Amino acid sequence: MKPIQSLEFSAGLFLLLGIVGMILLATQSTNYSSIVRGPTYHLTARFSNAGDLKLRAPVTVGGVTVGAVDSISLDPESFEAVVGMRISRRYDAITDDSTASVLTSGILGDQYIGIDPGGSPEVLKDGDEFLVTQSAIVLEQLIGKYMFNSDSSEDKK
Amino acid sequence: MNKMIRSCVYDPLRNLGDGGVFMGQVVLSVHPGRRLLAAVMRQLYFIGTRSLVIIMTCGFFVGMVLALQGYRTLSTFGATNAVGTMLGLALYRELSPVLTALLFAGRAGTSVAAEIGLMKATDQITAMELMAVDPMERVVAPRFIAGVIAMPLLTILFEAMALLGGMIFAVWVMGVDSGIFWGNMQQNVDFYSDLVIGLYKSTIFGVIGSLIAVHAGFRATPTGEGIGSATTQTVVASAILVLMFDFILSSFLVV
Amino acid sequence: MTNSDQPAIRIKDLCFCRGDRPILKDISLEVPKGALVAVMGPSGAGKTTLMQLITGELMPERGGVEVNGDCVSELNHKELFAYRRRIGVLLQSSALFTDLTVFENVAVPIREHTHLPESILRRLVLSKLEAVGLRGAANLMPAELSGGMGRRVALARAIVLDPQLILYDEPMTGLDPISLGAVMRVIKELNQTLGLTSVVVTHKVEEMAHLVDYCYLLSDTHMVARGTPADLMKDPSESVRQFMNGLPDGPVPFHFPAPPLAAELLA
Numbered sequence: 001m002k003p004i005q006s007l008e009f010s011a012g013l014f015l016l017l018g019i020v021g022m023i024l025l026a027t028q029s030t031n032y033s034s035i036v037r038g039p040t041y042h043l044t045a046r047f048s049n050a051g052d053l054k055l056r057a058p059v060t061v062g063g064v065t066v067g068a069v070d071s072i073s074l075d076p077e078s079f080e081a082v083v084g085m086r087i088s089r090r091y092d093a094i095t096d097d098s099t100a101s102v103l104t105s106g107i108l109g110d111q112y113i114g115i116d117p118g119g120s121p122e123v124l125k126d127g128d129e130f131l132v133t134q135s136a137i138v139l140e141q142l143i144g145k146y147m148f149n150s151d152s153s154e155d156k157k
Numbered sequence: 158m159n160k161m162i163r164s165c166v167y168d169p170l171r172n173l174g175d176g177g178v179f180m181g182q183v184v185l186s187v188h189p190g191r192r193l194l195a196a197v198m199r200q201l202y203f204i205g206t207r208s209l210v211i212i213m214t215c216g217f218f219v220g221m222v223l224a225l226q227g228y229r230t231l232s233t234f235g236a237t238n239a240v241g242t243m244l245g246l247a248l249y250r251e252l253s254p255v256l257t258a259l260l261f262a263g264r265a266g267t268s269v270a271a272e273i274g275l276m277k278a279t280d281q282i283t284a285m286e287l288m289a290v291d292p293m294e295r296v297v298a299p300r301f302i303a304g305v306i307a308m309p310l311l312t313i314l315f316e317a318m319a320l321l322g323g324m325i326f327a328v329w330v331m332g333v334d335s336g337i338f339w340g341n342m343q344q345n346v347d348f349y350s351d352l353v354i355g356l357y358k359s360t361i362f363g364v365i366g367s368l369i370a371v372h373a374g375f376r377a378t379p380t381g382e383g384i385g386s387a388t389t390q391t392v393v394a395s396a397i398l399v400l401m402f403d404f405i406l407s408s409f410l411v412v
Numbered sequence: 413m414t415n416s417d418q419p420a421i422r423i424k425d426l427c428f429c430r431g432d433r434p435i436l437k438d439i440s441l442e443v444p445k446g447a448l449v450a451v452m453g454p455s456g457a458g459k460t461t462l463m464q465l466i467t468g469e470l471m472p473e474r475g476g477v478e479v480n481g482d483c484v485s486e487l488n489h490k491e492l493f494a495y496r497r498r499i500g501v502l503l504q505s506s507a508l509f510t511d512l513t514v515f516e517n518v519a520v521p522i523r524e525h526t527h528l529p530e531s532i533l534r535r536l537v538l539s540k541l542e543a544v545g546l547r548g549a550a551n552l553m554p555a556e557l558s559g560g561m562g563r564r565v566a567l568a569r570a571i572v573l574d575p576q577l578i579l580y581d582e583p584m585t586g587l588d589p590i591s592l593g594a595v596m597r598v599i600k601e602l603n604q605t606l607g608l609t610s611v612v613v614t615h616k617v618e619e620m621a622h623l624v625d626y627c628y629l630l631s632d633t634h635m636v637a638r639g640t641p642a643d644l645m646k647d648p649s650e651s652v653r654q655f656m657n658g659l660p661d662g663p664v665p666f667h668f669p670a671p672p673l674a675a676e677l678l679a
Binding site for chain 1: 203311317
């Protein structure tokens with residue numbers, strides 16, 4: 001009986017090792033900790049250009065992740081991009097005059113939604129929409145603007 | 158000409174069909190209970206624990222060489238801080254599931270095939286049937302189940318050792334800052350689309366590899382030559398099917 | 413017609429072919445309960461095939477095998493498994509499970525088919541090992557046993573659930589005289605003390621003569637003789653004479669069929 005017991009013990013240890021390894025890898029080497037958990041509420045924002053925004057892109061306030069994008073769709077009448085996001089209920093004091101902007105992380109990184117808080121006494125509740133939004137900056141338009149500006153400034157000289 | 162068609166098309170297809178039927182028989186023969194659990198735990202030791210040495214050692218060296226080659230390439234872009242990210246992404250999605258599956262086929266798959274083949278050759282399977290013991294339930298199913306359980310666990314341990322090896326090389330040898338190494342990785346490696354997808358893949362590979370091993374062993378001709386051929390078949394078929402399914406799964410698991 | 417009148421095995425007009433080749437033709441025999449009989453014949457005569465037809469591993473083309481009233485070829489999968497629990501089979505290669513001890517090997521049928529508690533299981537296993545004379549070897553592994561000992565352990569495993577019938581496939585082949593004597597003694601004792609109907613497939617004429625009550629001789633797909641060992645010794649027919657006396661040439665030829673020698677050597 002003894003040899004059989006030690007076999008099962010080793011097998012159990014192997015299982016344990018695997019599970020512990022899984023937990024360690026998940027928490028230490030991935031973005032697991034920044035995934036939003038717990039009760040959330042839903043907000044929407046409309047952008048004329050949603051840029052490169054992807055599902056599960058982070059939603060941040062002051063650089064801190066408070067939620068994630070959970071839907072991106074097109075309004076067929078106004079041709080605006082309607083972005084839905086889930087915000088953790090821990091952060092339920094986002095004022096209703098806050099700005100939601102599509103920002104780029106780093107110079108060429110992924111895009112995310114950054115919320116700039118306003119000063120209104122009212123807060124956004126589940127199902128509300130951001131009143132002020134800023135669309136994604138399209139690189140070509142930026143370069144075009146810069147070139148146009150530098151052309152016109154040279155003209156003035 | 159006919160012979161070639163036979164051996165390249167007809168036989169593999171027949172084998173595939175037989176494998177599918179066999180898997181159905183194995184699954185149907187399972188009666189959950191304490192005896193099955195004990196048998197599975199026992200096989201988990203032989204298949205899983207005994208494979209730890211090869212998996213973890215190879216994982217360690219794979220991690221080191223990935224970091225080495227990656228560092229060299231990344232340094233031409235001045236992006237050596239991304240070594241951690243590169244390691245995580247390369248390992249979790251592709252390298253660990255596939256390499257672990259191949260190593261598993263070579264070590265555990267062949268041992269299972271040979272064991273079952275030998276039991277067949279020495280009439281132990283016949284004796285079981287004559288004693289009204291279902292050999293599927295007592296011999297094949299525990300090994301199959303243990304293989305499916307062991308594969309994702311071995312993949313995780315492979316990844317862990319590979320990260321360790323990569324970290325040792327990048328941080329201790331090449332001097333990448335440890336905080337940047339881990340921080341960069343944590344930011345860019347997604348829990349769901351990288352780690353979990355990789356484990357999902359490795360479970361599928363576990364099913365494939367274990368099925369091939371038990372099937373080859375059970376269908377081996379009961380001679381010394383037959384058993385040898387069964388072990389070769391296990392490695393070859395596992396390699397081909399794992400890599401084939403890797404492509405198939407990767408193409409529709411892009412999140 | 414009480415149950416005890418029914419023969420343990422009744423085979424009627426049994427025919428079996430492998431592909432086109434007939435192996436057994438019109439075989440009929442009856443084994444009464446509690447008898448110890450032998451099925452003999454030269455290699456390839458179909459003795460093991462006959463045994464496989466009795467255990468249900470093979471299906472006959474025609475005719476039927478009845479064991480204690482059950483027609484074996486008509487049993488479905490579940491019934492076949494239940495039937496196999498009631499018979500014991502000793503294979504030529506013993507087929508012990510190499511990863512279990514002697515004790516565990518004998519315990520397999522008990523663990524599989526009953527829920528007996530460990531203490532009773534232990535007593536049952538040890539008493540069966542005692543019957544074959546190997547109680548002291550209970551903790552050895554099969555690899556540590558000699559051929560004869562292994563066969564006796566397999567025998568203990570075959571009788572552990574007290575079957576109604578036991579089939580021995582060449583139990584005396586490949587054993588030294590001492591082990592041979594031991595195995596024969598066990599077969600005889602089991603038959604006499606337990607009244608266990610026993611069928612021994614063998615080709616050892618002399619040993620068989622001292623062991624069994626009745627004997628069937630198969631040759632060239634037919635049953636060529638039946639009777640007590642003494643009857644067979646006196647049987648005048650050629651095939652019986654060749655087998656019983658070990659004559660190298662006769663109805664079973666020495667030379668495998670081949671073209672004439674002169675033609676082949678001078679070609």
